[in-house]
Amino acid sequence: MxxxxxxxxxxxxxxxxxxxxxxxxxxxxxxxxxxxxxxxxxxxxxxxxxxxxxxxxxxxxxxxxxxxxxxxxxxxxxxxxxxxxxxxxxxxxxxxxxxxxxxxxxxxxxxxxxxxxxxQTDRRHYSSWPIPHGYLGLVTERAATLGAIVTQAGDRPREVLVETMRTAAARHADDPEYRFELVNRSGRHSSDDGVPTRNACRARPRDELSAREFAAPASADGAHEPDYAELLVISTSADNRLSRLRAGEAISAVLLTATNIGLATCLLTEPLELADLRRRVRHEVLDDIAQPQAILRVGWLPTSALSLPMTPRxxxxxxxxxxxxxxxx
Incomplete structure (x- = not known):
């Protein structure tokens, strides 16, 4: 320069x-x-x-x-x-x-x-330790400065999000193009992109939240407790290219803030990739006042959890x- x-x-x-x-x-x-x-x-x-x-x-x-x-x-x-x-x-x-x-x-x-x-994107189960309201308030504030809204999912909104995740997973399981793409983008031991086997967790039937079925997951994460992750919905007032770009900036701010606090995070977008499920989230979780852009799992890892390898770039x-x-x- x-x-x-x-x-x-x-x-x-x-x-x-x-x-x-x-x-x-x-x-x-x-x-x-x-x-x-x-x-x-x-x-x-x-x-x-x-x-x-x-x-x-x-x-x-x-x-x-x-x-x-x-x-x-x-x-x-x-x-x-x-x-x-x-x-x-x-x-x-x-x-x-x-x-x-x-x-x-x-x-x-x-x-x-x-x-x-x-x-890191940590797909493992999170512990039952509560997240202080001040922490969630901080991530909400930092997203707002970038034009995005963070909504914590209460009881009924959480049920809706869980249902849409399960529905999306079931539909994608019957979609050959999607499944081929997912396998092609995961399970590799040496590559500079995709999701390596060491960073994927095996889904279990009793899991509340459906996860993407990446190829050759390393383990089921060793957890036998329920997943106590909080679910946050990141949304914007509009749904054009500019709004999505700003939402991505806000997602980064939320992820970095949460990580700096010590929280584990996992970004979820699968149910929002299907138009009817995205509309349902907008209607039943956001009361039709905002456009959902991403769902974030956030919480505390168990003290026994080991550090994950970094994903490649x-x-x-x-x-x-x-x-x-x-x-x-």
Missing amino acids: DHGLPDDSTVNTALALAVRAPSVHNVQPWRWRVGARSIHLYLDPARTPTGTDPDQRDLVLSCGAALHHLRIAFAALGWSAVVHRLPNPADPNHLAAIELVRHRPTSLDAALSATISRR RSVADVLDPFESAAAG
Whole structure:
């Protein structure tokens, strides 16, 4: 980048943290371009899992999470990101243009940036320890600053979410394209994307919450107790591409905040990938006042739980394109 802007080492460090963002099936659907004075985020349509995400809803959420990860990483490195979302109406895959200005890092910037490398999708059962209301209030507040709403599912809303998860799992079990896609994106021992066998848990018939049936799961997580996870629904007022991008940013903020507190998290989108189930969640859980974008399991792991291996990521070099448009840089 030009003199006065971050050097290449700083940019690469920030991008290396950005690509730690969660993504559907860990497909990592982002492309980055570094211009003379800006960084640009693109959705990579070639990585669309068509059986799971035909309208690219989950892909845009994933890219939004990567965008927020990037902002947090740069903030800790001394740069504030000014984000222009969907800057090119002629190219809907151009999701963001990011300009950078000098910034004095705060202790929160440093803490959240450090959390990026520790955050994991943990599909195991969570313990019965209650989550203090102040913790849930904090994640709600941070999502709200990014234009999203966090709703804690009470008794009846939780029943609805459980029912929609089970229905989605049953339908997908009868969908050959979906099942092939899931097997193709999981169970690998050495790969830079997908869900490795070591990070997948075997579903059990008595589980309250249905989980995706990833290939060759390592174990049933050793839990014999019920899963006491709280369920949070992350929603937005609208349901267009911009709203989904902002929801992805809010998801990142919630995940990093929860991880920094010490909570375990697991992002769920399977029931929201089916239009009728998404409508049901909107109607019965959100009272028709918001559009559901993701469901989050959150809770405390048992003290005996071992750390999981980190899921793989593609290198920065693999997701970085040469910048061709001088006018946009």
